[in-house]
Amino acid sequence: MAKKYDYIKKGLTDTGFRQTPWTVLMGILIVICSVLYATRWFAVVGVNPNLTELGSDVFLKYMFIIVTVERAAAVFVGMFRSQSKVDWALRINRIREILQMENPSKSVLRQVYVRENRLIKKLEQSEIIGEIDDVPANPTVQDYLGYLTSSKHAYEFQRARFNSVSSKYVAQIVFVIGIILAMLGLSIFNDLLQNMNLVSVLAQEIKNGTYTETGLVWQTGLLRFTDIIITGGLLGGGSAGLNELSNKMTEYLTKQ
Numbered sequence: 001m002a003k004k005y006d007y008i009k010k011g012l013t014d015t016g017f018r019q020t021p022w023t024v025l026m027g028i029l030i031v032i033c034s035v036l037y038a039t040r041w042f043a044v045v046g047v048n049p050n051l052t053e054l055g056s057d058v059f060l061k062y063m064f065i066i067v068t069v070e071r072a073a074a075v076f077v078g079m080f081r082s083q084s085k086v087d088w089a090l091r092i093n094r095i096r097e098i099l100q101m102e103n104p105s106k107s108v109l110r111q112v113y114v115r116e117n118r119l120i121k122k123l124e125q126s127e128i129i130g131e132i133d134d135v136p137a138n139p140t141v142q143d144y145l146g147y148l149t150s151s152k153h154a155y156e157f158q159r160a161r162f163n164s165v166s167s168k169y170v171a172q173i174v175f176v177i178g179i180i181l182a183m184l185g186l187s188i189f190n191d192l193l194q195n196m197n198l199v200s201v202l203a204q205e206i207k208n209g210t211y212t213e214t215g216l217v218w219q220t221g222l223l224r225f226t227d228i229i230i231t232g233g234l235l236g237g238g239s240a241g242l243n244e245l246s247n248k249m250t251e252y253l254t255k256q
Contacts, residue, residue, distance in 0.1 A: 042219045048194045058191045065181075066174070066235050073173035081166050088159035091119070095152045099145065109144035116151050129154045171236055178235025182228040189227040 036042045048054070098104055098112050113135065123129045132150050135143040178186075 073170045175236030179232035182231035188231045
């Protein structure tokens with residue numbers, strides 16, 4: 001039984017992230033990039049000076065892309081998981097209907113208990129939910145109500161987990177599509193940075209032999225790699241995350 005709840009313990013006590021190694025790694029990278037800049041292997045990449053004016057347009061553009069991709073991913077996931085979602089909702093609703101009755105008769109509760117107990121046993125055998133104690137030999141109305149309440153709680157927990165897994169699938173699909181779109185040329189850095197093109201031009205000059213600082217090729221590659229990851233992550237965050245960020249930026253700009 002303990003193994004079935006290991007994922008809960010892991011979620012509450014997860015200490016897999018170690019701050020010190022990541023801090024050391026970031027410190028090393030900062031030193032390396034600083035040295036490369038000091039030796040003119042890297043160029044300065046600035047922020048678009050018109051970002052405050054164009055910020056809303058930029059977010060609106062990506063919002064349309066995210067909503068389109070997210071909706072398509074939700075439809076795809078729903079094709080395989082909608083039926084189970086409906087099943088969990090119906091199970092909860094039929095118990096809630098009984099529990100909301102002011103004075104349910106014992107015979108009605110017994111009929112509902114027999115039906116739910118049959119389903120609960122199957123779910124317990126499949127290890128989908130934890131064990132729920134049966135009512136005693138001579139159950140009272142309160143015994144039936146207690147069993148049905150516990151069953152409803154178990155159903156609600158499983159429905160929440162089911163919805164969470166569905167959302168994770170949608171986010172994964174959106175993230176993968178976002179990475180693909182970014183690799184095909186979609187770039188958020190191109191909207192946020194003012195001299196991404198300058199770095200690319202310098203890299204092209206290096207390729208043609210008219211410029212001598214070869215480090216800019218690496219900088220261009222690293223910028224594009226980071227751009228792909230961030231663009232994919234932005235799309236993978238979904239419309240809710242982008243909308244929240246856009247609202248915060250709008251709120252900040254209106255206070256200026």
